[in-house]
Amino acid sequence: VELVQGLQDQFRNQYESLPEDQVLERCLYVGEKRFMFTVKLQDAFNDPRLYASSRVLPIVEELLGKDCVMQSFGAVSSFPGSPIQHYHTDHAPLFMESGSLNAFIPPYALHVVVPLIDLNEQCGTTALWEGSHKRPVFAPGGEDREGTDGACFPYPQMGDCYLMDFRIFHRGMPNRSEKPRTILYIVFSRKWFQDRMNFEGRSRLPIDIDKAEYEKIPDEYRRLFINAHPG
Numbered sequence: 120v121e122l123v124q125g126l127q128d129q130f131r132n133q134y135e136s137l138p139e140d141q142v143l144e145r146c147l148y149v150g151e152k153r154f155m156f157t158v159k160l161q162d163a164f165n166d167p168r169l170y171a172s173s174r175v176l177p178i179v180e181e182l183l184g185k186d187c188v189m190q191s192f193g194a195v196s197s198f199p200g201s202p203i204q205h206y207h208t209d210h211a212p213l214f215m216e217s218g219s220l221n222a223f224i225p226p227y228a229l230h231v232v233v234p235l236i237d238l239n240e241q242c243g244t245t246a247l248w249e250g251s252h253k254r255p256v257f258a259p260g261g262e263d264r265e266g267t268d269g270a271c272f273p274y275p276q277m278g279d280c281y282l283m284d285f286r287i288f289h290r291g292m293p294n295r296s297e298k299p300r301t302i303l304y305i306v307f308s309r310k311w312f313q314d315r316m317n318f319e320g321r322s323r324l325p326i327d328i329d330k331a332e333y334e335k336i337p338d339e340y341r342r343l344f345i346n347a348h349p350g
Contacts, residue, residue, distance in 0.1 A: 120278040125163040126303060127235040127277070130194060134158070135299055147317075152201035153291060157193045158303070160328040160347075164192075170305055171340045175231055175280060179307045182226050189343045190228055190306040190314050191325035194235070197243065197291055197300040203267075204291035208252075210316055212286070222253050228285035228308035235301045237276045242300045243292035246270035252286035267292075310345070324348075 134142075134156050146154035158164055170189065180187055197204075210228065212221040238244045246267045272292070273281050283289070285306070294300045306314070306325075318325045326347040333349035 122163075122166065122168055123233065123235060123277045126169070126233070127301075129163045130158070130235060130301060130303075134194070135196065135301070149195065150197075150201065150204040150291065152198040152294075153195065153204060154198075155193055155195050157191075157324050157327050159332075160192060160326065161332045165328070165332050165335055167337060167340055169233070170343065172280075175282075178282065179229065179231065182229060183307055183309050186310050186342070187307050188310050188345050189326060190308040190312065190346060191318065192305050192327070194301050194303045195291070197294045199294055199297050199299065201243075201291070201294045201300075203293050206288065206290045208286050208288055210285050210314065226252075226284050226286075227312050228306055228314070230283040230285065231280055231305040231307065232275075232283060233280045233303040233305070234275050234277065235303060236298070238274045238300070240274075242296040242298065243294045244272050244274055245302075246272055246290050246292055247283065248288040251288040252284040307343075313346075 142154055146156050149155050160170075170192070209230070213224065213227065214221060232245075236242065248270050267290070270290075275281055285308075308314070314325065326344065328344070328347050328349050330349040333344065333347065336344060
């Protein structure tokens with residue numbers, strides 16, 4: 120909790136407090152009153168307890184291989200009054216022409232999601248369709264795409280995290296509270312994968328870290344940062 124409190128304080132000071140025009144310039148618009156920030160890895164965010172948690176990283180490595188890498192690092196903020204988000208996955212199937220074979224492909228990327236506030240029904244959460252990443256077609260099948268039938272609703276507290284396969288169907292729920300709902304995300308992937316759908320041709324960096332901060336990364340974890348290009 121202490122670690123996440125420091126992340127929350129830094130995020131509020133550096134990002135949530137920005138004027139709306141600067142938010143629009145620096146962020147990817149991912150739904151009404153919803154913004155995806157690329158968070159600069161510095162100070163509280165440049166902490167091995169976050170990107171290389173002794174509890175989480177072994178699970179990531181078991182799913183993606185010991186040579187997995189960080190693909191992107193950022194946050195999504197759902198501001199007060201944000202409605203339900205569109206129904207989506209974060210990446211299309213790797214092989215669109217393969218049809219049902221995509222259901223048998225092992226994971227190639229996943230999110231580690233760290234909420235910066237306690238999630239509850241008032242501020243909302245992300246509706247997840249469990250198992251939808253293993254469906255044989257590019258659709259969850261049977262659920263109401265305009266609603267949340269069949270979804271589960273995780274309500275982690277500060278200090279908790281959860282993992283999402285990159286292919287899972289999900290949608291952000293409305294924020295009916297008076298404060299932004301911010302979740303930090305770290306995307307890990309197999310070494311060969313590159314997320315060109317969410318970052319190709321955009322000014323946003325997948326990983327934003329400067330040379331001085333990069334030098335602070337312990338040698339044992341620098342392998343995770345091969346997609347970073349510190350300036």
